[in-house]
Amino acid sequence: MISQNFGDENRLGIVVSGSLTKGVEVKLDPGISVEDMVVGRYVTIEGEKRHFFGTITEVSLEAIDPKIAVAPPDISDPFIAEVIAGTTVYGKLRVLPHLTLGSDATSILEGPQPVKTVPAHFSVVKLASPRDVELVFGSEDERQFYIGTPLDMETKVCLDVKKFVERSNGVFGKSGTGKTFLTRLLLIGILQKQAAVSLVFDMHSEYGWEGQDERGHKVKGLKQLFQSRVAIFSLDEESSRRRRVNTDFIVKIGYDEIEPEDIELLRQTLNLTEASVQAIYQLAREFGERRWLERLLDLKDEEETKQLVSKLNIHESTYRNLRRGMENLRRFPFLVPQAPDNSVRRILEYLDRGINVILEFGRYEDYAAYILVANLLTRRIHTRYREKMERAMGEDLARPRPLVITIEEAHRFLNPELSAQTIFGLIAREMRKYNVTLLVIDQRPSAIDEEVISQLGTKITCLLDNERDIDNVLTGVPGKSELKVVLSKLETKQQALIFGHAVPMPVVIKTREYGSAESYREFVSPRLADRGQRLETDDLWG
Amino acid sequence: MTWGNVETLVKIGEVIEASGSQFVAQCYKLHQPPPLGSLVKTKEGSIEIYGVVFNAETHSLEPGRRPIARGSEEPGGEDVFQANPQLAKLLTTDFGALVVGYREGGELCHYLPPRPACIHSFVYLCPLEEVEDFSHSLDFLPLLVETNLPMPVDEVIAACFRYFSQAHADRRTFLVKAGKELALLLGGELKRLNSILRKLK
Ligand SMILES: Nc1ncnc2c1ncn2[C@@H]1O[C@H](COP(=O)(O)OP(=O)(O)O)[C@@H](O)[C@H]1O
Ligand SMILES: [Mg+2]
Numbered sequence: 135m136i137s138q139n140f141g142d143e144n145r146l147g148i149v150v151s152g153s154l155t156k157g158v159e160v161k162l163d164p165g166i167s168v169e170d171m172v173v174g175r176y177v178t179i180e181g182e183k184r185h186f187f188g189t190i191t192e193v194s195l196e197a198i199d200p201k202i203a204v205a206p207p208d209i210s211d212p213f214i215a216e217v218i219a220g221t222t223v224y225g226k227l228r229v230l231p232h233l234t235l236g237s238d239a240t241s242i243l244e245g246p247q248p249v250k251t252v253p254a255h256f257s258v259v260k261l262a263s264p265r266d267v268e269l270v271f272g273s274e275d276e277r278q279f280y281i282g283t284p285l286d287m288e289t290k291v292c293l294d295v296k297k298f299v300e301r302s303n304g305v306f307g308k309s310g311t312g313k314t315f316l317t318r319l320l321l322i323g324i325l326q327k328q329a330a331v332s333l334v335f336d337m338h339s340e341y342g343w344e345g346q347d348e349r350g351h352k353v354k355g356l357k358q359l360f361q362s363r364v365a366i367f368s369l370d371e372e373s374s375r376r377r378r379v380n381t382d383f384i385v386k387i388g389y390d391e392i393e394p395e396d397i398e399l400l401r402q403t404l405n406l407t408e409a410s411v412q413a414i415y416q417l418a419r420e421f422g423e424r425r426w427l428e429r430l431l432d433l434k435d436e437e438e439t440k441q442l443v444s445k446l447n448i449h450e451s452t453y454r455n456l457r458r459g460m461e462n463l464r465r466f467p468f469l470v471p472q473a474p475d476n477s478v479r480r481i482l483e484y485l486d487r488g489i490n491v492i493l494e495f496g497r498y499e500d501y502a503a504y505i506l507v508a509n510l511l512t513r514r515i516h517t518r519y520r521e522k523m524e525r526a527m528g529e530d531l532a533r534p535r536p537l538v539i540t541i542e543e544a545h546r547f548l549n550p551e552l553s554a555q556t557i558f559g560l561i562a563r564e565m566r567k568y569n570v571t572l573l574v575i576d577q578r579p580s581a582i583d584e585e586v587i588s589q590l591g592t593k594i595t596c597l598l599d600n601e602r603d604i605d606n607v608l609t610g611v612p613g614k615s616e617l618k619v620v621l622s623k624l625e626t627k628q629q630a631l632i633f634g635h636a637v638p639m640p641v642v643i644k645t646r647e648y649g650s651a652e653s654y655r656e657f658v659s660p661r662l663a664d665r666g667q668r669l670e671t672d673d674l675w676g
Numbered sequence: 677m678t679w680g681n682v683e684t685l686v687k688i689g690e691v692i693e694a695s696g697s698q699f700v701a702q703c704y705k706l707h708q709p710p711p712l713g714s715l716v717k718t719k720e721g722s723i724e725i726y727g728v729v730f731n732a733e734t735h736s737l738e739p740g741r742r743p744i745a746r747g748s749e750e751p752g753g754e755d756v757f758q759a760n761p762q763l764a765k766l767l768t769t770d771f772g773a774l775v776v777g778y779r780e781g782g783e784l785c786h787y788l789p790p791r792p793a794c795i796h797s798f799v800y801l802c803p804l805e806e807v808e809d810f811s812h813s814l815d816f817l818p819l820l821v822e823t824n825l826p827m828p829v830d831e832v833i834a835a836c837f838r839y840f841s842q843a844h845a846d847r848r849t850f851l852v853k854a855g856k857e858l859a860l861l862l863g864g865e866l867k868r869l870n871s872i873l874r875k876l877k
Contacts, residue, residue, distance in 0.1 A: 164856060199864030207870050213848070214873050217855030222866065 144260040146171075147227070149179060149253050157191060157230035157616055158252055160259045164220020168193055174285050174620045174631075174642035176262035177229055181253035184236045187246060187262065187270055189640065191616035192228035229259065230616045232639035233270060246270055246638055264289040270638055279323030282630070282643030291632075291643050293592075295323045298636035299330040299536050301591025302562045302572040304544070306579045306607055310348070311596035312628045313575050314340055315648045317540065320573065320594075321356060322657050325363060325490060330536035330571075332490040333481065333515070335508040337499055337542045342366040342492035343379040353649040356492060359658055365484045367477070369468040369507065370496020383480050385493065387510065388473035389431070390424040396510050397459075399547070399556055403502045404459035409452040416446045428471055430460055466503055478514040485515075485537060505546055512539055513557045516570055523568045536569045544574035545581035553583035562586045580606045591635035597624040613640070687798040691718055692770070694792040697823070699727060700772045701799040706764055707734060709771040713835025715802040715810060716773050718793045723780045725793050726802070726810060727773025730825060730832045734769040743767065773799075774823055774832070776816040786815035807843035811850070814857045821861050830868060833858070834875035841876075851876050 146166055152158025158179070162168065171193045179186040197203070202222065209215040231253065233246035246269065267289045272278045278292035298320075305320070307313045318341060324330050334341050343355045343366060357364040357380060365382040368374040374381045394414045397404075401411055417426040420442075433439050443453050463469055484491050493511075495503060519534055526533045541547060541558065553559035561572050563586070574590070576582060580602035587593075588610045598604050604621055608614045611633060617640055621631050624642065633640035647653045688710060693700035699718065703709050709732035710716055717726045736743055743766070747756045757763055778789035802810070820833050837854050844850040855873055862869045 199866060201864065202866060205866060207866060208874070211874075213852065213855070213876070214870070216852050217859055217873055221856045221859035222869065 146259045146261060149255060149257045149259060152252050154252050157228050160227040160229055162225035168195060168225035171227060172285055173623050176267060176284055177259050178262050178266050179253040179257050179259050181257045184234045186231040186253050187233040188229045188231035190227050191230045191619055194226045196226045197223045230613045277327055279327055280646060281319060282645045285642055291641050293323060294636045295327040295329040298592055299324060299538055299571055300566055301635050303592045304590045305575045305594045306598060307596025308598060309577050311626060312645055313596060316594060316630060316645055317575055318648055319646055324538060325360060330538045331485050331488055332538045332540060334492040334540040336492050336494050337504050339494040339496055342494050347649055354654060359654060364490045367491055367493045368496060369498055373496030374494060385477045386468055386470050386473040389427040389471050392427050393423050394418045396506055399505055399509055399552060400502055403505060404462055406459045407452060407455050410456040413448045413452055413456050420446060466498060478511060482515060482518055488535060501546055508541055509557060516557055519570050520568045534569055538571055538573050540573040542575045544576040545578050548582045548586045550583045553586050559586060562589050579603050584609050593634050594630050594632045595621060596630045597626055685800040688801050689799045691793045691795050691797045691799060694795060696788055696792050697775050698772060699793045700770055703769040706767055706769050709769050710801045713832060713839040715807045716799050717802055718797045718799045720791055720793050723778050723789055725775055725789050726777045728776050728836050729771055729773050731827055732769060732771040734767060737766055737768050774820060776819050786813055804843040807840055811840045814854055817857055817861060830872050834872050837876055
């Protein structure tokens with residue numbers, strides 16, 4: 135009834151219908167303009183017995199009579215327009231409830247719980263207040279890292295970083311939407327809360343030392359902010375030197391370290407035929423896993439080649455295809471017949487000391503280099519982690535520090551053809567069995583194996599506009615069709631939808647600012663103002 | 677504030693016909709009925725019954741005896757009555773009111789009273805303060821919207837809104853609120869809604 139008192143300025147309307155799976159429909163109060171309603175905003179619903187917390191997933195215009203479209207009222211008259219708004223025509227929202235909070239003592243202690251029912255008819259719907267948001271997303275503390283703010287709100291949305299690193303995670307979004315900036319934040323969060331140690335395969339050399347924003351302004355990398363806790367490894371000494379990067383180690387990889395499996399993953403990238411790949415395994419059997427590449431590249435004279443080819447019964451064209459592919463690897467100066475030092479061991483030493491390792495690729499921003507190196511190193515590091523973990527369990531020793539491995543262009547490793555073979559597919563699937571998880575970054579999630587995507591614990595996705603990408607990212611997520619709308623309506627930059635393991639419910643954020651002097655200060659010495667302070671639940675919903 | 681202190685109000689007429697939902701009153705003064713849409717009240721024992729004026733009529737007191745035109749020789753209209761003083765005694769002005777609520781023991785109700793008004797009860801025109809008090813709630817609106825009258829009820833509704841709005845300091849806010857109530861009641865009857873709203877300026 136109009137004559138009711140709408141004294142509460144946060145009130146939006148009342149629940150008129152709905153279901154658990156599709157969300158509830160909310161009729162907007164007459165004074166509320168649909169134009170002020172934004173998909174992704176938080177609302178609370180005051181049910182009879184419990185409060186609900188949810189997001190707006192759809193805004194629509196309704197009329198009590200469809201004839202109104204044929205004979206529209208005279209809205210050029212402001213008086214008539216005002217009368218009509220909210221009565222004859224009205225706005226409607228669809229709200230997807232995500233969490234509930236009961237009002238009895240036990241439910242208050244338990245905190246917000248997943249929804250199992252819907253609010254009663256005519257329950258009042260309000261914009262969530264900052265305190266509601268804080269109750270749900272917590273405030274910064276030893277585990278919670280401030281990752282952004284909800285739309286149109288000043289409060290903080292926090293990510294439970296300790297939970298985050300328990301599973302493999304993904305950062306998605308079109309090019310230029312803020313994946314790299316977000317990932318920097320996540321890496322800082324992991325570092326700051328000491329939840330894990332990171333190994334970053336930094337294809338574009340933008341995490342370690344410094345990066346750029348769109349306007350070409352420099353932004354600091356992790357090492358500039360956390361000198362003693364970040365080490366920069368480089369594949370390209372010259373480039374690092376030119377950029378005045380303070381490198382800790384120059385990575386060289388010996389031919390003897392490259393196994394047939396490492397090349398198999400490069401099949402597409404190096405244009406190798408299936409027969410060539412088979413030939414590699416034959417060569418490895420012939421010369422041994424550690425010698426085959428060197429021997430192959432050393433074959434100089436025709437005679438020697440002919441002999442080998444006929445001995446192994448390799449077709450002439452296969453040999454040429456293989457040889458061409460392998461010659462391609464020669465252009466990488468970081469590949470040497472014999473490496474002076476063991477990069478894997480060095481990386482592990484740093485990681486063991488709790489120092490985060492960022493491997494810059496310098497000028498070798500090339501998929502062949504990236505896939506080869508990331509796979510090769512990760513395979514060995516994973517093996518070592520597995521050994522340590524098994525020993526730790528058997529002998530009751532301390533477990534190795536949780537390790538998060540960050541890879542970009544993840545679909546190159548995790549597409550449906552490769553994901554079953556690569557180490558990355560394995561890590562994504564085995565969860566955190568050996569304390570190793572992934573942070574995958576990708577702009578084309580549809581190219582990633584669906585099974586891998588569904589294993590990711592927390593997904594953070596910036597704007598995606600390709601239907602298939604959106605579908606894949608949301609595989610198996612409750613409320614998928616609603617989140618789809620939310621996802622496609624994100625701003626083109628610095629906004630993201632987070633859902634999964636490390637947040638209590640899906641949340642759209644404006645990503646925390648990265649790049650101002652103020653932001654750096656906060657990263658290095660966070661003010662945990664409300665550390666340890668627990669809010670009175672009564673107050674929050676009161 | 678107390679309303680209904682009838683001693684201080686001037687009576688304008690007397691009930692001559694009454695049913696549960698309407699009453700008809702005869703005016704004490706010829707040709708001076710309360711305005712269309714205004715709020716009047718009458719008493720039934722301890723109950724004060726409120727009505728909205730929906731019609732007024734001046735006619736001959738004796739049924740079957742029709743007035744005849746007499747003014748052809750007179751320069752002005754008044755003069756017909758001056759020249760024929762007996763005429764005023766032969767004619768009378770009645771008005772009809774739709775019952776829209778009642779007050780009993782200080783409590784205001786926006787629905788029909790338990791009994792109709794008594795014949796010969798006095799009828800008073802409510803002062804604007806009382807109109808304002810009465811129209812804080814518009815719950816009586818269905819009584820107007822759903823009635824069957826021998827005249828266009830939408831005119832009555834529009835007149836009532838205009839009249840009541842004068843009692844409110846913020847006239848427009850009242851009209852918007854009343855308009856919205858009406859829009860809800862009329863549902864899909866857009867044409868009707870539109871035409872009433874246009875009469876609310
Ligand atoms: N959290 C943020 N703080 C400041 N600027 C940001 C943030 N997120 C995105 N931007 C802006 O958006 C641009 C694109 O972000 P970037 O992370 O490079 O996109 P992507 O990696 O998805 O291609 C950046 O250059 C920067 O100007
Ligand atoms: Mg990027």
